[in-house]
Each structure stands twice: as structure tokens, then as C-alpha cells.
Amino acid sequence: MFNTAPFRFLKIFGFILFVTVLYSCDKEVPLKFTETQIIDRDETTIEINIPKAEGHSEAAKQINSALSQFVNSVLNIENSYPINVDTKKSIAGFKKSYANFKTQMGNKLYTNLPVWEVIIDGEILYTNKTLISMAMTSGVNTGAAHGNLVFEFYNFDIKTGKQLTTKNLINDVQAFTILAKKYYDKELLSANESRISAFEAKAFEIP
Template identity: 25%
Template structure:
């Protein structure tokens, strides 16, 4: 692969902290395992570092196996498949991975036919992983790095949390008491300001951040673990590209009065 593509993969590993399908199994708990797949393909003359005709794509994804709860297994796998198959080039969602790759290559070939002298190599790497699994919760992420022309590459990181008893996606309203929003935003904003050196009275817009109506608000892109909840804002979501993505971690102890006592977090320590 081109030296630039090697650099891109190295950069991807830094950001995440992390040509036939490759399969592997990972044991997570006695009742749940994951099976991983990797598909990697390219078109054009990608082996030549001076080539102006190359498109490369790599997909890494997983399925869960829960023998004792086939319904939850089906719902989790269906949800993750639905997210993994989002079109790379803005087309209608394909039925499978082969369709996703075909649409991507077709778009690149169309681009090259219209601008044959354009020196441009396209790169896409989309990875799905399990980041936490315990206490009837499965937290997973999908990370994508892409360069489809333009001034710079782009990336995003989205999280998906599942109730292992039901297979349903976990929403913030499943975790907290009714009317939690204002207090959660207040606590989160204080942590956000402290971590980013923004004083209590400083205008968020003037500090370089863009929130609707200039009011801090948590988003719905979060992960869960034994210690707390982490919110993740992708590049451009609340700040310019140059400022990068923003991560905000809140310990359960800081929001213990908001946690629903008969909810899925009731077994976590709140100290």
C-alpha cells in the first residue's frame, strides 16, 4: 500500500487509541462472544507511490453471539449492521458490505472519468469494536477515517450502547430520572469549562465553541463503563476542525442523584 496510506493507518490508531475476510473470536463473558470480520479492497494502481489512480477501503466489524438470548443477539447485530452499511459516498444504503464497496469504487471511477488528470487517492477505513461489556451493558463504537479529496481527511467516532437483556439501544432517558436534562447539562458544563480552561462567565462562542443558542448541552453520542459516562463530540459538531473532537467524562458519583435506581445502572458503584 502507498506510504501515505500507511501514515493514514498510523494516524487512525493514534486517534482511536486502538484481501479476504479475516475472522476471529473474542470471549467477553460466559454467555456472550464476538466474531470479528475484516474486508479490505482497492482499485487502481495503489502499489505505485506516484500513482494518481487509487481508491482503498477497509472495513472491520463484528457480530455478537448470545446463545441464551437469540432475540437480543438479533437486535444488536441488526443495529450494528445498519450503522456499518451507511453509504460512504452519500448513496442509498446498500444491502451488504459488497454493495457498500461497489458504490464507493463506482463513485471513484466516475470521479476519475470526469477529471482524469486529477491527482487524487481516496481512502476509507471504518472500524466497529466492543469497548465495554458487563452488567448487562454492551458499549460499542464505530470509527471512520476518510479522505475523498478536499483540504484534509475527515473522521468520526460514534458510540452505541445496548441492553443485553433486551438488545435495545440504551438512551439517556433509560439511565436517568424524569426531568434529568437541566441538572445533567449543568454538571456537565462545569466539568467541560474546567477541563477546557473556560471561566464560569466566559461566553462559549468567544471561547471557540458552537452550541445551539450558545447554551451548553450534552449530546446523544456516549459510552458507558464501570466508572461513568463519556460524551463524545465529533469534529465540527461544537468546534472548528482545527480544534478536533471533544471528549467529556462524568463519573457516576457526580450524577448519582440523577441515576434511575431501578434502571440498568443500579448495580454500578456510586462512590
């Protein structure tokens, strides 16, 4: 689902970003990670597979909170509740939104409505003794001609769990932007017209 040319570029970009960080990686990362997996197929289809930091340290809490907020923001179709709620409540809210939609549209359309689908994946891209980098992707299909895809990258200080910004990671952001754009343009050359038009709508910039 996420094996598109723009997404391949994003993964390449993420890798370049991480290997340019001026940190060494000669010691084992103290945080351990497992995977949170949720599969809920009822009136809607919800699949969630994301990393989970183990333990009760502040770093683990901060990382898990950030990833949970990403999940909740995807499920919060109607923006009807805060994104820092429990994920179970977000799932219930997504189902409720679909039920309301089905009731409203069912009175107007004499046909079966498509099932809403959400797929959320997360993976660890890079770790060392100082930071951990993750990619989060989501795909939401609510019956439109095309689903909605979202890609987000997270860099965390492994000791505190604080999210790191580009300026925390790159000494010369301007020079790095020029380098990254070369890879971006190369990926666009191999993409189809619809993908190109979607990504050319906005000027290239580093997150």
C-alpha cells in the same frame, strides 16, 4: 488517526456515561463477540474492523444490524441506496462512486486523482449482564484538504439488542449534562485553535 483531544473527550464522556448506569456487573455477559475485518485495497482503500455478535439470537441480529448500518452509511457517499443493504454492496457502491468521479474529473483535469480512503473502527467499551456499550469511528478521505471524521456511541440492551437512549441510562440528565460539560471544557483547553473552533460551533448537548 483518532487520537485527538476531542476524541479523547468523547471516550472519557462515554466512560462516565457507562459507569453511572444503575446496573450491576457480577455475571458474565451471555453474548460473545468476534471481529469482522475487511481490507480492500484496489482503486480505493477500505479498512473495516468492527465487533460482531456471534449466534442467531434476536439480540445478536439487532446489534449486528445497527453496526452494519453505520458502516453502510459511511460508504454511501452519494446516498444512492438504502443503508440496510449488504456491506459488500456498500463497498461496491463506494468503488462505483469513485470510478464515476474519476471519469468525470479525468475529462477536466490532466493529473492523477488521489485515491479515496475509508477507515472504520469499532470497539467494545463496557459490558455487564444488562448492557453493552460500543464506540464506532470512521474516517473518510475523498481528496479534500481534510478528511471527514465521525464518532458514534451505541448502548444496547444485551438481552434484546435494542438500542438504549440517554434517558434509559441516566436518572438526572440535567445534572449529568453539567458534569459532562466540565470534562468537555477541560479537553477544549488542551486542543489547538482549529479543533476548538470546530467544536464551539454548536452548543454542548448530550446525545
